[in-house]
Amino acid sequence: MIWLNAVVQGLLLGGLYAIFACGLSLMFGVMRLVNLAHGDIGVLAAYFSIILIEHLGGNPLWTFAAVVPVAALVGYFLQRFLFDRALDGGELSPLLVTFGLSIVIENLLQQTFGANDQSLNIGALSYQSWKIATDVYVGRLNVIIFVIAVIVIVGLQLFLSKTRTGLALRATADNRRAASLSGINPKRTRSIATAIALATVAIGGLFLAMRTSFAPTSGSSDLLFAFEAVIIGGLGNLWGTLIGGIALGIAQTVGSQINAADGILIGDLVFLAILAFRPQGLVGLKSEVAR
Amino acid sequence: MTHLRLDRVTAYYGHLQALQELSLEVDQGEILAVIGANGAGKSTLLSLISGEQAPREGRVFFDDIDITSLAPHQRVRKGIALVPEGRHLFGTLSVEDNLRSGASTRRRGTWDLDAVYELFPFIAARRKHRAAVLSGGEQQAVAIGRALMSNPSLLLLDEVSLGLAPVIIRDLYAALQRITAEGTTLLVVEQNITEALAAANYAICLLEGRVVLEGKPDTLSQRAISQAYFGHDLGPSSKAAS
Ligand SMILES: Nc1ncnc2c1ncn2[C@@H]1O[C@H](COP(=O)(O)OP(=O)(O)OP(=O)(O)O)[C@@H](O)[C@H]1O
Ligand SMILES: [Mg+2]
Numbered sequence: 434m435i436w437l438n439a440v441v442q443g444l445l446l447g448g449l450y451a452i453f454a455c456g457l458s459l460m461f462g463v464m465r466l467v468n469l470a471h472g473d474i475g476v477l478a479a480y481f482s483i484i485l486i487e488h489l490g491g492n493p494l495w496t497f498a499a500v501v502p503v504a505a506l507v508g509y510f511l512q513r514f515l516f517d518r519a520l521d522g523g524e525l526s527p528l529l530v531t532f533g534l535s536i537v538i539e540n541l542l543q544q545t546f547g548a549n550d551q552s553l554n555i556g557a558l559s560y561q562s563w564k565i566a567t568d569v570y571v572g573r574l575n576v577i578i579f580v581i582a583v584i585v586i587v588g589l590q591l592f593l594s595k596t597r598t599g600l601a602l603r604a605t606a607d608n609r610r611a612a613s614l615s616g617i618n619p620k621r622t623r624s625i626a627t628a629i630a631l632a633t634v635a636i637g638g639l640f641l642a643m644r645t646s647f648a649p650t651s652g653s654s655d656l657l658f659a660f661e662a663v664i665i666g667g668l669g670n671l672w673g674t675l676i677g678g679i680a681l682g683i684a685q686t687v688g689s690q691i692n693a694a695d696g697i698l699i700g701d702l703v704f705l706a707i708l709a710f711r712p713q714g715l716v717g718l719k720s721e722v723a724r
Numbered sequence: 725m726t727h728l729r730l731d732r733v734t735a736y737y738g739h740l741q742a743l744q745e746l747s748l749e750v751d752q753g754e755i756l757a758v759i760g761a762n763g764a765g766k767s768t769l770l771s772l773i774s775g776e777q778a779p780r781e782g783r784v785f786f787d788d789i790d791i792t793s794l795a796p797h798q799r800v801r802k803g804i805a806l807v808p809e810g811r812h813l814f815g816t817l818s819v820e821d822n823l824r825s826g827a828s829t830r831r832r833g834t835w836d837l838d839a840v841y842e843l844f845p846f847i848a849a850r851r852k853h854r855a856a857v858l859s860g861g862e863q864q865a866v867a868i869g870r871a872l873m874s875n876p877s878l879l880l881l882d883e884v885s886l887g888l889a890p891v892i893i894r895d896l897y898a899a900l901q902r903i904t905a906e907g908t909t910l911l912v913v914e915q916n917i918t919e920a921l922a923a924a925n926y927a928i929c930l931l932e933g934r935v936v937l938e939g940k941p942d943t944l945s946q947r948a949i950s951q952a953y954f955g956h957d958l959g960p961s962s963k964a965a966s
Contacts, residue, residue: 616800
């Protein structure tokens with residue numbers, strides 16, 4: 434039963450990783466930009482939520498309604514005024530710019546909030562659980578996070594496959610030159626991708642902050658897990674990202690079950706093994722018929 | 725009215741001058757063939773019209789409006805569409821999504837999915853397939869169809885027949901005739917000059933970035949064309965342009 438428990442907990446954790454990962458994957462797909470500040474932006478969103486609760490009170494759950502739209506807006510303009518310029522500056526400058534942004538955010542948070550751990554207190558929801566088998570309990574919050582993760586991924590998938598803007602994003606990801614020759618506005622498309630990425634990572638950041646404690650520097654490990662989830666699942670494929678997140682989550686919790694200190698290491702090893710033996714990821718579609 | 729006008733444009737790649745003070749006028753409904761050898765500057769010329777590249781000097785006018793500083797997607801909105809050399813389809817997208825993405829400007833006109841499938845019936849059966857798995861001829865049809873979906877008034881085609889079998893080339897050129905019947909102006913760039921000259925009502929030949937021969941196709945002699953094409957001692961029948 435302890436193994437079943439580890440797998441179930443890992444599955445639920447994987448949902449959170451998938452939320453973190455989908456935006457990273459989308460931005461990479463649309464503009465070949467690896468946003469090294471991705472995790473830090475999630476943490477920034479969590480601090481934003483803390484400020485809102487300090488001043489306005491209530492259960493942190495309501496802050497989703499404020500933080501997520503703000504994150505989307507910030508993403509839109511961050512792309513327009515920072516990332517777009519970095520992309521014009523050659524191969525290296527996007528990495529340097531997003532790395533710089535990551536450092537700026539971490540230092541800013543240290544300055545303002547100190548290095549101490551914080552968390553978002555959502556009351557009873559944080560410890561209530563359901564029993565699903567003998568000795569297997571699932572935290573309600575974790576189940577909610579997982580369900581939201583699936584909704585986010587399915588929603589994003591539907592958006593990409595059913596809407597005009599989604600088509601523009603897919604076309605741009607496939608061939609930038611042909612996209613602009615087809616009348617697709619590249620700046621607008623990139624800004625929308627980054628808006629979505631920041632909105633989703635804000636959701637992830639808030640959930641993470643409700644689940645565990647966090648500190649100004651937590652963003653780096655979030656980035657790493659998101660990155661691993663993307664690679665494990667297979668680039669440019671949202672289902673892959675969900676599967677990748679779940680695989681990473683399970684590897685970590687089962688790993689911790691083997692040896693409490695080794696969870697993250699086992700996750701890293703799974704990531705490396707995928708990279709070495711199946712670089713296209715677990716869900717590397719190659720069918721004749723398009724998705 | 726002059727539909728498209730290039731006024732003494734130049735283009736460079738580093739120190740290499742690809743176009744030398746080139747001027748050009750295309751009227752509405754015309755089919756202009758641009759021929760020339762490898763590296764003559766044909767694709768560069770198209771990139772100045774499609775907006776992928778800005779001329780270093782000179783201006784580009786479309787319906788007498790200066791469009792020199794417009795980006796490619798803005799020019800598509802104005803009615804200029806390019807079928808690029810090598811097709812550049814969205815390989816991971818379905819045929820239908822490829823076509824749909826051409827309609828992102830929502831310009832109105834006669835072309836929609838049904839009209840494109842009617843023009844190229846053989847791609848209708850492949851609509852759900854990823855564009856990457858199609859044959860060369862099918863891909864070229866999708867590329868033309870995608871450009872048509874923006875309902876262009878000026879359609880630019882770069883090396884449509886490259887790498888295709890003669891029967892397929894004939895089909896594609898037959899389709900081009902139907903496209904011009906809708907009033908669309910065509911600018912056809914080709915190395916395969918036979919097809920292009922047969923379809924066109926005016927032709928120019930580029931050599932090292934300048935127009936070395938121009939005229940109605942039936943007034944151009946084989947000899948003049950091959951001399952202009954290869955650049956050996958220009959004969960008396962050719963006139964160097966502006
Ligand atoms: N991206 C580039 N970088 C450097 N030089 C280039 C580039 N593109 C074209 N050139 C050069 O500019 C000149 C004109 O090239 P262009 O592609 O316009 O010729 P073309 O007539 O289209 O040739 P082709 O028939 O081979 O397509 C050539 O000398 C070519 O080598
Ligand atoms: Mg060319």
